[in-house]
Amino acid sequence: xxxxxxxxxxxxxKILQGIRREAKKIGREVKLMHVCGTHEDTVTRSGIRSLLxxxxxxxxxxxxxxxxxxxxxxxxxxxxxxKAREEGEEIILTTFGDMYKIPTAVGSxxxxxxxxxxxxxxxxxxxxxxxxxxxKDKLVVHFSPGFETTxxxxxxxxxxxxxxxxxxxxxxxxxxxxxxxVEALIKQGTVFDGLIDPGHVSTIIGVKGWEYITxxxxxxxxxxxFEPVDFLMGVFMLLRMIRKGExxxxxxxxxxxxxxxxxxxxxxxESLFDIVDAKWRALGVIPKSGxxxxxxxxxxxxxxxxxxxxxxxxxxxxxCICGAVLRGLALPTQCPLFGKKCTPRNPVxxxxxxxxxxxxxxxxxxxxx
Amino acid sequence: xxxxxxxxxxxxxxxxxxVDFGGIRREARIDFVKDVKVGDYVIVHTGFAIEKLDEKTALxxxxxxxxxxxxxxx
Ligand code: SF4
Numbered sequence: 450x451x452x453x454x455x456x457x458x459x460x461x462x463k464i465l466q467g468i469r470r471e472a473k474k475i476g477r478e479v480k481l482m483h484v485c486g487t488h489e490d491t492v493t494r495s496g497i498r499s500l501l502x503x504x505x506x507x508x509x510x511x512x513x514x515x516x517x518x519x520x521x522x523x524x525x526x527x528x529x530x531x532k533a534r535e536e537g538e539e540i541i542l543t544t545f546g547d548m549y550k551i552p553t554a555v556g557s558x559x560x561x562x563x564x565x566x567x568x569x570x571x572x573x574x575x576x577x578x579x580x581x582x583x584x585k586d587k588l589v590v591h592f593s594p595g596f597e598t599t600x601x602x603x604x605x606x607x608x609x610x611x612x613x614x615x616x617x618x619x620x621x622x623x624x625x626x627x628x629x630x631v632e633a634l635i636k637q638g639t640v641f642d643g644l645i646d647p648g649h650v651s652t653i654i655g656v657k658g659w660e661y662i663t664x665x666x667x668x669x670x671x672x673x674x675f676e677p678v679d680f681l682m683g684v685f686m687l688l689r690m691i692r693k694g695e696x697x698x699x700x701x702x703x704x705x706x707x708x709x710x711x712x713x714x715x716x717x718x719e720s721l722f723d724i725v726d727a728k729w730r731a732l733g734v735i736p737k738s739g740x741x742x743x744x745x746x747x748x749x750x751x752x753x754x755x756x757x758x759x760x761x762x763x764x765x766x767x768x769c770i771c772g773a774v775l776r777g778l779a780l781p782t783q784c785p786l787f788g789k790k791c792t793p794r795n796p797v798x799x800x801x802x803x804x805x806x807x808x809x810x811x812x813x814x815x816x817x818x
Numbered sequence: 819x820x821x822x823x824x825x826x827x828x829x830x831x832x833x834x835x836x837v838d839f840g841g842i843r844r845e846a847r848i849d850f851v852k853d854v855k856v857g858d859y860v861i862v863h864t865g866f867a868i869e870k871l872d873e874k875t876a877l878x879x880x881x882x883x884x885x886x887x888x889x890x891x892x
Contacts, residue, residue: 575845601866602868605866606847704872705872
């Protein structure tokens with residue numbers, strides 16, 4: 450496919466020239482924020498921060514759904530596994546690879562597995578569902594984190610499970626919505642001049658899903674894709690708006706994202722889930738930012754059957770500044786534990802565990818700045 | 819977990835497709851991409867095709883951008 454042009458160095462150079470010109474005309478420091486682990490990967494892997502002019506700063510917000518999954522929910526799921534066993538039921542727990550390793554004060558799902566529980570890593574909720582179809586006499590629970598992009602697949606599979614009345618398949622929903630988190634950051638005082646919207650969340654919610662952030666908070670936005678050229682174009686488009694004093698939302702990722710988003714997926718999500726206030730690890734409770742299965746589908750939520758009360762847990766280990774990293778207030782290199790006590794092999798905080806965690810991404814690419 | 823990647827559809831059976839990520843083939847559900855055909859490119863995220871990739875728009879948008887950049891240089 451001809452899209453290799455999106456890796457094109459010459460084009461990247463041209464866009465960088467445009468960026469430099471715009472930045473010079475603006476003449477003051479400009480802070481741009483993105484809220485996506487995959488964007489952070491693009492930025493760090495291609496050394497974009499070091500290529501940008503001095504006065505253009507790129508901050509990384511809460512772009513990692515496993516990083517913000519509350520420790521209490523991980524602990525509660527572990528409790529459910531133990532309680533089920535006490536009651537003579539063996540649960541097969543499935544979740545994603547990075548969720549599996551997230552540390553809490555009472556351990557991780559990986560620790561649970563080493564205690565002899567059946568915990569399996571899956572690539573997709575579809576794989577989890579297929580296990581349920583095969584092992585009909587066992588209960589399969591998918592611990593289901595994720596933003597809109599991951600919620601859509603969850604809704605697709607649940608819709609089928611409900612239709613086919615597959616009773617041995619359930620989820621533990623820790624799904625979260627992205628725009629309310631951005632809104633919360635703004636309200637809590639994180640200041641930025643422009644926002645790069647996550648391309649794949651936007652695939653689901655559309656440009657439309659972000660519009661209110663521009664209208665209500667006066668923040669210019671660009672929906673951007675994930676090749677270095679996409680991100681650079683996003684930066685350029687934002688700078689141009691800022692220079693002209695325009696407050697708009699533009700779409701750079703037109704090859705994938707539509708204005709109205711993926712309406713089919715939106716309908717599936719809306720038909721199954723209610724929007725509720727929800728806690729984000731290290732960020733507190735964010736109004737209308739979580740998804741809970743609707744009353745009529747409660748039989749597909751494991752918490753309907755097991756009521757457990759996990760202990761109050763500290764959000765983060767002492768010294769871990771994940772909270773500030775997730776708010777876009779600090780970069781990992783400002784954390785005294787970064788690369789010393791805290792590494793991907795021995796992670797202290799969730800931002801170092803996940804492939805999408807800003808700390809792990811910085812570590813992996815050797816922090817080129 | 820969140821990485822979503824483009825892949826080419828090589829086979830379709832009901833709401834499951836076989837997609838090719840540059841040599842690696844996997845199953846992907848196509849519940850949310852209507853009228854997808856063999857040969858189309860889709861963005862796949864955790865086992866689901868979440869949208870079709872529109873090659874024509876992609877190339878058009880790049881051309882449009884090159885022109886904007888050129889105009890700015892002048
Ligand atoms: S480097 Fe480790 S301890 Fe420091 S903020 Fe990141 S995850 Fe927390």
